[in-house]
Amino acid sequence: MLTDPEFIRRLDSLYLLARKVLGGTLQADRKSTRKGTGITFADYSEYYYGADFRAIDWRVYARFESLMIKLFELEEDATIYLLVDCSRSMESKFLYTRQLAAALGYIALNCLDRLAVYQIGETLQPLLNVCRGRGKVLELLRSLENAETIAGDTQFNSCCRLFQARRSRRGVVVVLSDFLFPDGFDEGLKFLRFNRHDVYCLQIQNEDDTRCMWKGDVELACVETDARQRVTISPREVRLYEQAVVEWNENLRQACARQGIGLASTSTEPSFESVIQDILRRGGLVA
């Protein structure tokens, strides 16, 4: 149960860790790749007309007689969008996915970021409308607890378009899915990046997705569409399937790298806390 006190205590521990790792205070706690006003030094830049005089590094000028301004990490209150894959393919790992979403949402709400949660499947459905503040934590957890998998093929690309149509404000989009979309993921991810979202992919796959345990005559049934096919699986087919999954995941990794999208892949074996901790230790939801 996502609303159990015990679970919430675990989320609280994660938040404390997040505070320690990220080092922010209340507002604008979240790290961003964008530069702007803040207190954390990020980089140097040549002085340009209209730049803030206060940002000029006079020590550099004294040494090199060149005006350089210091850039600071932009600290802002951001909007976190959690896109949770609720298709039937996530059935076996749905609780795990919801736990991850709950952890991320909990941290976001406690960091006073705005948070919205959507379920993606054949279409986009809101689980939690945009909200802010720690008071929304329980609402978040309840909405995730009540979420169910939905039938139908996962239309990730159309869901992304639908999401953009509903939420034009830029934000951090975290996609929690196995990314085994028949129509692919490239177009959707490109679309999100095109609309200047910070996109972070959290891929959850278990052994049923990556390995084939069957041999001989089987009737394959798609868990989403219930499409069926009678096949004979020999070691060759097993090898081809596992190779295809590896290639699929590699394509996801390359697509994310190309577009500056953060990616974390996990199975359902490690605890969700360790996954979150790992993400935090790598600097948060950054590419």
Added chain:
Amino acid sequence: MTFASPIFFWSFLALAPLIAIYLLKVRPRRKPTTAFFLWEKIFQEKRASSLMHRLRDLLSLLMMALAFCAVCLALAQPRWTNDNRKDLLLIIDNSASMSAQEGLSTRLEQAKSRAAQIAQGLDGTQRAAVATVARDLRYVSHLTDNPRELVAAIEAIQPSDEALQPQSLPLVDENRQFTGDYRLLLLSDGCFDRDAAPTGFELIKIGQPQKNIGLVAADLQYVPGGQLQMSCYFQVASSFTEGVDVDLLLSRENGDTTQLVKVIPLSIEPGINEPVVLAIENAEPGRWIAKLDIEDPLSDDNTAYLCARRPPPIPISVESDDQFFFQQCVLAFSGDAGLLSLVEESPKLVLAKAQSSDAEQTIVFQPAGNSTWWSELSDEIDDVVPRVLIEDHPLIRHFDPASIVYLGARRLQAPPGAQILVASDDDVPLIYVANQSGKQAVVVNIDPIAAELYFSAWFPVLVHSAALHLAGREDPLLATYTAGTLVQIPEAEEATTSQLNGPHDTKTEVVGTTFDGLDQLGFYQIKREGSEWDIGCSLLARQETLLDNEQVPDTSEPISRGSSPAQWLTILALVVVTAESVLYHRRKVG
């Protein structure tokens, strides 16, 4: 094609559940997958073989059905209608001629090999039994369809030294064990009298004509009246196509050594040669060996084992008022190598007239007075009409007791247990043999003078026969016996136990008066109560010696061999099931 067990056709009904089970079996397990589209890509490449994939299930079902049908048909035991398979009796000739060497093997080994081939070629529906034949027919295996059992029985067959007795083959018919049709296959070299053999068997001819020489008859006897002069008789047969000069080595066995006594050069013509008789001077009694000095395919017939006997004469005394005729009668059988000797003291046998004697063995003519050998002696009887009660008794074997005029015969009563050989028409014993208290007597109820018996030729014959009978010598041992011959054990009775020592230090206890265990060539020795008799056993068989079987036709019909349709169907089922299993294995485990 016919079916021995058509009831098993009902087993085809089980095809229906088999097909139902099979259809259930081939329905694959449903496996939900999250990456169905990836599987579709993989199997998109194999779509070309989807037709084969669909046909494979049908093929598998057909193969299972085929295997099932094959098993059902096999259970029904199909047979080809033109396949005349009958139970077989394999009779292997293991007589002496089958020991003839042909190349590296003997004829018997060839016959065994051929029989083993036949046995191994039998299928499970054809049964066979194995027997050997020489002197008689001996079964070595019961009727079975187990080839290994038959081959083991065939391998255990040993050669015998006996000649084949064709009359033993009819025993097959007498001991009929077979039901229905069967075939008698005689595996033989054909070296036997085929005219004397029964019909109804097929001869599988073994061996090729061989050039062989052998002794086919031999005898050794002392010449009556001669001073240690022995007469040797032998006859040789040859299957050579030309004359051959061979030495006959006559030697005497003296303890553990053999002393060559005479070398007789022979010119042997093809076929049965004329018999040869030659005299041997100063010949000692004992074991003699006549051997042809030649190496030929059959060695057993080159040697004859002979025993020269010179039993001591029977000491006889005469107790009579008119001893002359009795003494002359005894003296007629005396002399060198005589059977009787006239003595005055310590006789073994007493020849008495009109009186009895206390001797152990007595021949009494004209009973008179009181005696243990008769009772109720009374008046003479007139007009005696003799009746012979025991025709073949040794005592009266050599004369005609009915031709004697029994004048002076008196009414009397023979002692209990007496063996009455001749009696009058009113049952007065005329000639009888009696035993009492370990004593024996031959009583002749006749007045020899009144009946003029002294002038009759039957008188010495009667005395001689009675003496030999009382001494137990009426059936003298022969110089040699052929293997398998019945031997009369000297001086033996039904309960007598004798020890028989065979040629290869074999010892046998023999109870009774006869012995038929002479199955090995060589010398035997009968021992009993301090007495010993030597017996020679030789092959001496013309048919066994003449190994030329060129004229012997092979009358065997082809023998059905190979596996039965049921076995082929079973093999087919196994192959199909194996193939289906391979297919099924792939479908089951990929």
